[in-house]
Amino acid sequence: MKRLERTALALVLAILTGVPAAVFSYQALRDRQPREIFVVARTVERGGWSPARIVVRRGQKVRLRILAEDVTHGFQLLHFGVSAGAIKTGTTKIVEFTPDRAGEFPFYCSVRCSPLHMALMGTLVVEP
Amino acid sequence: MRRRLAGIALLVALGGGFLLFTGFFVHPRGGREVEVPLTVQKFAFSPPRISVEAGDRVTFRIRSLDITHGFSVEGRGIDATVLPGREVRVTVPAEHPGKIRYRCSVICGPLHPFMVGEIVVRPNRWPLWGGGLALVVGLLASAAVGRPGPRRDLLGWRPLRWLLTRRPFQFALIAPNLLAFTLIVLAGLVGTATGAMNFSTIFVWLAWWGLLVLFLIPLAGRAWCAMCPIPAPGEWLARRAIVERSERPFGLGWAWPKRLQNLWPAFGGLLLLVLFGLIVTTRPLVTALLLLGLALVALATHLLFERRVFCRYLCPVGGLLGVYSMAASLELRQRDLDVCRECRGKACFRGGEGYPCPTFQFPGGGMTRNTYCLLCTECLKACPYDNLALSLRPFGADLLVARGRRADEAWIALLLLGTALAHSVIKLGPWGWIKSWANLEGGPEFLLYAALFLGTVLVALPALHLLTAWLSRTVAGARRVKLGKLFVDYAYALIPLSLAAWMAFTLAVVLPNLSYIPRVLSDPLGWGWDLFGTRETTWKWVPLGVLPWAQLALLLVGLWGSIRVGRSIVEDALGDAGAVRRGLAPLVIFLVAIAWGFLALYLG
Ligand code: SF4
Ligand code: SF4
Ligand SMILES: [Cu+2]
Numbered sequence: 237m238k239r240l241e242r243t244a245l246a247l248v249l250a251i252l253t254g255v256p257a258a259v260f261s262y263q264a265l266r267d268r269q270p271r272e273i274f275v276v277a278r279t280v281e282r283g284g285w286s287p288a289r290i291v292v293r294r295g296q297k298v299r300l301r302i303l304a305e306d307v308t309h310g311f312q313l314l315h316f317g318v319s320a321g322a323i324k325t326g327t328t329k330i331v332e333f334t335p336d337r338a339g340e341f342p343f344y345c346s347v348r349c350s351p352l353h354m355a356l357m358g359t360l361v362v363e364p
Numbered sequence: 365m366r367r368r369l370a371g372i373a374l375l376v377a378l379g380g381g382f383l384l385f386t387g388f389f390v391h392p393r394g395g396r397e398v399e400v401p402l403t404v405q406k407f408a409f410s411p412p413r414i415s416v417e418a419g420d421r422v423t424f425r426i427r428s429l430d431i432t433h434g435f436s437v438e439g440r441g442i443d444a445t446v447l448p449g450r451e452v453r454v455t456v457p458a459e460h461p462g463k464i465r466y467r468c469s470v471i472c473g474p475l476h477p478f479m480v481g482e483i484v485v486r487p488n489r490w491p492l493w494g495g496g497l498a499l500v501v502g503l504l505a506s507a508a509v510g511r512p513g514p515r516r517d518l519l520g521w522r523p524l525r526w527l528l529t530r531r532p533f534q535f536a537l538i539a540p541n542l543l544a545f546t547l548i549v550l551a552g553l554v555g556t557a558t559g560a561m562n563f564s565t566i567f568v569w570l571a572w573w574g575l576l577v578l579f580l581i582p583l584a585g586r587a588w589c590a591m592c593p594i595p596a597p598g599e600w601l602a603r604r605a606i607v608e609r610s611e612r613p614f615g616l617g618w619a620w621p622k623r624l625q626n627l628w629p630a631f632g633g634l635l636l637l638v639l640f641g642l643i644v645t646t647r648p649l650v651t652a653l654l655l656l657g658l659a660l661v662a663l664a665t666h667l668l669f670e671r672r673v674f675c676r677y678l679c680p681v682g683g684l685l686g687v688y689s690m691a692a693s694l695e696l697r698q699r700d701l702d703v704c705r706e707c708r709g710k711a712c713f714r715g716g717e718g719y720p721c722p723t724f725q726f727p728g729g730g731m732t733r734n735t736y737c738l739l740c741t742e743c744l745k746a747c748p749y750d751n752l753a754l755s756l757r758p759f760g761a762d763l764l765v766a767r768g769r770r771a772d773e774a775w776i777a778l779l780l781l782g783t784a785l786a787h788s789v790i791k792l793g794p795w796g797w798i799k800s801w802a803n804l805e806g807g808p809e810f811l812l813y814a815a816l817f818l819g820t821v822l823v824a825l826p827a828l829h830l831l832t833a834w835l836s837r838t839v840a841g842a843r844r845v846k847l848g849k850l851f852v853d854y855a856y857a858l859i860p861l862s863l864a865a866w867m868a869f870t871l872a873v874v875l876p877n878l879s880y881i882p883r884v885l886s887d888p889l890g891w892g893w894d895l896f897g898t899r900e901t902t903w904k905w906v907p908l909g910v911l912p913w914a915q916l917a918l919l920l921v922g923l924w925g926s927i928r929v930g931r932s933i934v935e936d937a938l939g940d941a942g943a944v945r946r947g948l949a950p951l952v953i954f955l956v957a958i959a960w961g962f963l964a965l966y967l968g
Contacts, residue, residue, distance in 0.1 A: 308432030
């Protein structure tokens with residue numbers, strides 16, 4: 237095989253494997269952001285909150301970055317007085333709070349997003 | 365008689381134009397405050413269309429019946445978010461006669477980009493004026509005599525010839541597209557299911573389709589086929605080489621079955637594609653699977669059969685490109701026919717320094733139309749006499765070539781015209797019911813939609829076309845001419861107009877949605893990334909005010925081209941001058957009516 241041919245083959249393989257590799261490693265890198273939890277809001281029909289169970293520690297500041305993935309959603313955690321308002325599709329909002337009590341607290345979507353909107357619920361677990 | 369008719373038509377047209385023109389400068393008679401309760405629901409506004417007088421101020425009281433939507437007026441700064449359970453008031457001043465389009469501005473589901481509504485501001489004389497202009501264009505074009513225009517060989521420019529005859533040239537075109545293809549498939553498979561936020565749907569159906577229809581096809585015909593990543597892996601495998609010319613093919617190398625040596629397989633694929641068009645263009649997963657499926661079929665055919673039979677006979681996009689490439693202003697042909705006659709090896713067809721033509725074309729004399737030339741540049745590399753030319757030429761030159769006209773091509777031309785019309789109604793129109801029918805939301809509704817769609821593109825439009833051919837034959841008194849032949853021949857006259865209609869449609873889809881492109885560049889999978897800081901771009905500078913003018917201009921130019929082509933086709937078919945004049949009339953009327961239909965739909 238000539239050199240040109242080898243270069244082309246290498247390029248093709250690099251494209252076919254490099255794109256997925258780049259995408260997944262970038263995502264993995266983002267997930268390792270230490271002080272931030274990435275939460276995706278989807279309608280119940282599409283799987284609901286992801287993650288639906290968020291575990292944090294009492295007394296430590298929590299920072300949630302919430303992405304509305306399919307339609308406009310909201311985020312409401314009444315026990316700690318947190319409400320993000322409407323999060324338009326494709327945008328993110330950041331909420332910050334410091335849980336001062338341990339226990340399990342529900343969080344909701346606050347903007348009607350589907351017929352099952354009322355069921356779009358997740359749980360915040362505050363460990364002592 | 366004909367003179368008088370022409371005079372009357374001209375008067376009518378000028379009158380129409382005058383009326384519209386005065387309508388433009390008329391002092392607004394309105395001045396009322398109009399209040400309109402407007403409900404929004406996936407994926408339509410209700411009422412979908414209202415009409416008011418110029419000078420009125422329309423105040424919408426907007427309420428959402430389901431989830432959050434938006435309300436923004438195209439080409440103006442007005443934008444509001446409509447949360448469920450809360451009424452929003454938005455005032456739109458309707459200053460000028462014409463049509464004001466508004467659309468949903470908060471992504472609300474798959475059909476969100478096509479969720480639109482209309483305010484018709486009276487006196488809207490666009491359709492009248494457009495119709496008048498179409499008539500004038502019709503008369504002028506049918507009177508003009510077409511001349512074969514000059515060709516200019518681009519390969520006379522040495523650097524270009526050098527570039528195109530380098531072996532890695534085609535690979536250099538394919539590689540970036542392969543990169544995009546990989547990302548498209550990946551994003552479609554694992555990225556967000558929201559079409560407006562996924563690289564796959566946006567890049568295929570907005571960026572690629574927009575560039576293809578608005579630039580690549582009219583300027584360079586099938587040039588896309590030279591850089592298409594879909595058949596590339598199969599071809600590389602079958603050739604056992606990516607760049608070099610290898611002589612050890614891999615695979616079975618069967619001949620493609622005779623019965624399928626036509627465009628009917630591509631026609632079938634295209635029909636399915638456009639029937640499910642609304643699903644395909646809004647669902648990332650479907651888009652990815654479609655592309656992947658095409659690539660796999662291409663791979664299989666490359667391993668089983670010789671050359672690029674996939675591109676030649678199977679690819680639905682290939683069928684579309686083939687038919688429209690005849691209208692393009694670029695062609696690849698032999699330079700000097702005598703040299704080809706003397707030529708022993710016929711390397712362009714049989715292979716030599718370069719591969720044999722992948723679509724079985726014989727550019728050294730047998731190829732008179734662009735339809736099946738992929739512009740892959742292999743024959744340039746193969747010909748030992750440098751006897752090939754890549755020339756600029758007048759638009760639509762191949763449509764005048766009588767040799768090689770075929771029923772399969774004609775039917776693709778008809779299908780494409782019908783689809784342009786149907787998709788304009790479905791995607792650009794304000795009617796929500798047909799969108800949800802076409803969106804496979806319910807079985808019976810989808811069947812109804814399918815019947816309506818297929819009835820239009822496979823029955824009604826072809827029937828009108830047949831009627832045109834029959835009328836033309838009857839008034840020309842040319843009984844001896846076969847009706848089937850006229851049906852096929854006349855279909856080629858539709859091509860410029862239908863390409864223009866696709867361009868007008870594509871402009872109206874692409875321009876208002878342009879800012880999705882920087883958005884998905886920053887966040888290709890809809891995972892909340894922001895690679896370039898453009899994930900929340902909204903472009904206000906896009907000149908949407910020019911849209912109606914551009915659509916009008918495109919349709920008139922297309923009509924002009926169609927009638928010029930039509931005239932020359934009628935001349936070929938009917939022969940003597942009197943018969944031609946009479947026989948042309950039904951075709952011109954048909955074409956003007958189609959052009960006017962599009963105008964009325966877009967501007968009325
Ligand atoms: S194009 Fe070149 S290779 Fe083909 S027939 Fe003509 S001279 Fe021969
Ligand atoms: S005619 Fe030449 S450029 Fe066109 S497809 Fe055949 S080999 Fe390629
Ligand atoms: Cu909407």
